[in-house]
Amino acid sequence: MELKVFNSLTKTKQAVRPINNTVNFYFCGPTVYWFQHIGNMRAFFVMDSMRRAVKYLGYNINHVMNITDVGHMTSDEDSGEDKMEVASKREHKSPEEIAKFYWDLCHSDMKDLNIEDPEHICPATFVIKEIIDFVQKILDNGYGYITKNGVYFDTSKYPNYGKLGGMNQNEKRFGARIEVDEEKRNPADFVLWVIAKDNHIQKWDSPWGVGYPGWHIECSAIGNKFLGEHIDLHGGGVEHKTVHHENEIAQNYARCGHEVVDIWFHLEHLMFDGGKMSKSKGAIYTLSSLKERGYSPMDLRLFYLSAHYSKPQNFTFDALNSAKESYKNLSRLLLNHKNGTNHIEQSKIDELKQKFSEYVADDVNSPLALSVLWDALKNYPFSVDIYNLALDFDHFLGLRLAEIKPAKLDIPKEIIDLAEERKSARNNKDYATSDLLRDRISELGYIITDKPKNEYELSKK
DSSP states (O other): OOOEEEETTTTEEEEOOOGGGEEEEEEOOOBTTSOOOHHHHHHHHHHHHHHHHHHHTTOEEEEEEEEBOSOOBSSTTSOSOBHHHHHHHHHTOOHHHHHHHHHHHHHHHHHHTTOOOOSEEEEGGGGHHHHHHHHHHHHHTTSEEEETTEEEEOGGGOTTTTTTTTOOHHHHHHHSOOOSOTTOSSTTOEEEEEEOOTTOSSOBOOTTOSEEEOHHHHHHHHHHHHHTTOEEEEEEEGGGTTTHHHHHHHHHHHHHSSOOEEEEEEEOOEEETTEEOOTTTTOOOOHHHHHHTTOOHHHHHHHHHTSOTTSOEEEOHHHHHHHHHHHHHHHHHHHHHHTOBOOOOHHHHHHHHHHHHHHHHBTOOHHHHHHHHHHHHHHSOSBHHHHHHHHHHHHHHOOOGGGOOOOOOOOOHHHHHHHHHHHHHHHTTOHHHHHHHHHHHHHTTEEEEEOGGGOEEEEEO
């Protein structure tokens, strides 16, 4: 089945049509200078959902995510301080120590949320040579220029600059910041390589002087290194549309002479208390802080699944409590199906799977795909056929359904004694007594389920 994704550039749903059935997928990763809050984690969940959709629908995947460990200024438009430098001063550690510490925390949270690793995870500082080569190619092709402060991209040379973010050249120039370099030709021109000040910690030799890369160039260089000159899908937060991804498009064209990305997709923000969840505003919940409150990573993943990536999602503890209760109910129904004895016609199973696949293929519609799982669990007789179908669905949903086990019950001694007495009665083929004991156990609020070799399982009604 063909995957269709809403292309932010063309404003239409577009079919993903990879070469040789392998989807080249790039997603903008974390800047590792601070904790990643659950708004950031929603982005990586969306990345994972897109990845899982690609695989569920039968494509192969070559997936790349960068780690920004240099060059991301406190303003996305190349002004302010480097975030890694700020963190280094704050914590009195080297940028390398900062990057490792916060990436390890981020990666641990991603693992907890069952987010699959991309095929390639690449820090910007690992590809300085490739970045320098990329910048040189842009200069050679006439799209850049050098000032005393660094190398800039000349936005006037790329006529489509501003198309992704919905701004024309004049609007973009008017809105851009002009505060760093008086030699900039156009206010919208952005930095490719920064000549470092003497006290700057992270810096490398280059043909233009000792310095460090701008933020935007890393994604283009990393994408080119691992995916070449054709990328089927490129995603990131909606905040990247007007600056970061706009600049990537221009850089890629200047380097390659053609458009590189087929489909750009963008996720909306996780909202909290009427606004975007933001580190700068102090409105932060991390996965660790939610775990301390008694929520599991799968509670949060189920919450994320309930909203389409293209819509803002409002975080409240009421909503998270609802997701927690839903995961409990889902687990109970799933185990009932696992132990069910009914048989579901294959045509019904195929019909459910077809509907599920159609929702996945339609711009990764996780809420509607999830509704098919609930339909199967709630409205069909308990059957291992439905259980196995749910495990198939979970290749996309990522809810770790195969790991769900019956909760350990603190069974009262009275119930255990009755169950053992019943077991003895069954061994002696005294089925009348066995039935009476089963009924007594039921009256006391428990269910006894017979297993092979005269074993049994007790569960709460």
